[in-house]
Amino acid sequence: MTLEEVMHAAPVIPVLVLDGEHDPVALAETLVEAGLPVLEVTLRTPQALGAIRAMAGVKGAIVGAGTVLNEWQLFEAREAGARFIVAPGLTKGLTRAVASTGLAYLPGVATAGDIMRGLDLGLTRFKFFPAEASGGLPALRALSAPFGAVRFCPTGGITEASAPEWLAEPAVTCIGGSWMVKKGMSLAEIGDAAARAASLARS
Numbered sequence: 001m002t003l004e005e006v007m008h009a010a011p012v013i014p015v016l017v018l019d020g021e022h023d024p025v026a027l028a029e030t031l032v033e034a035g036l037p038v039l040e041v042t043l044r045t046p047q048a049l050g051a052i053r054a055m056a057g058v059k060g061a062i063v064g065a066g067t068v069l070n071e072w073q074l075f076e077a078r079e080a081g082a083r084f085i086v087a088p089g090l091t092k093g094l095t096r097a098v099a100s101t102g103l104a105y106l107p108g109v110a111t112a113g114d115i116m117r118g119l120d121l122g123l124t125r126f127k128f129f130p131a132e133a134s135g136g137l138p139a140l141r142a143l144s145a146p147f148g149a150v151r152f153c154p155t156g157g158i159t160e161a162s163a164p165e166w167l168a169e170p171a172v173t174c175i176g177g178s179w180m181v182k183k184g185m186s187l188a189e190i191g192d193a194a195a196r197a198a199s200l201a202r203s
């Protein structure tokens, strides 16, 4: 699966920090059914790899690993069945390692220098991270201006309220966020929030 396909599959990628509160399969089924098939499971908890393995078997789910910081985590994520890899930043070593696996790769950028290093490595699609803390929409607009062909998946600090303006931006293909799956939400509440996110329009 190409990164382009991953980024176009849904307007919003739920960023999941799984700690055992919900059964991963039931959670994935809820999100897919609501219209959010692309699921980023962050490698921040001990449950993450097992969850990727379980969720990868859910019909219609496109499961990837987030917070991938090094080659070891990349290979663990691939072995668990991740179909795409998300990193908070961009390094040459991890970019080359992911390229050797053929998996879709969405590394994080926050500066023009980051983007230029990514372009040098053959990348044109990036996560803009942390989106709000890096200056929000004005920063993304200014940053994307010199890079006409580059497209972004802003993530970090985006809320249900701010999501529509991010998605209206021409340089934005999709956005990531955790607001659909917060601690204490029931599966029904998650399904409702995910359905609202899935119905958001893109530019």
Ligand SMILES: O=C(O)C(=O)C[C@H](O)[C@H](O)COP(=O)(O)O
Residues within 6 Å of the ligand: 015, 042, 066, 067, 068, 086, 087, 088, 129, 155, 156, 157, 158, 176, 177, 178, 179
């Ligand atoms: O760990 C990573 O590599 C990440 O992907 C970080 C996440 O993108 C943000 O934590 C999600 O941001 P919120 O929607 O503000 O919760």
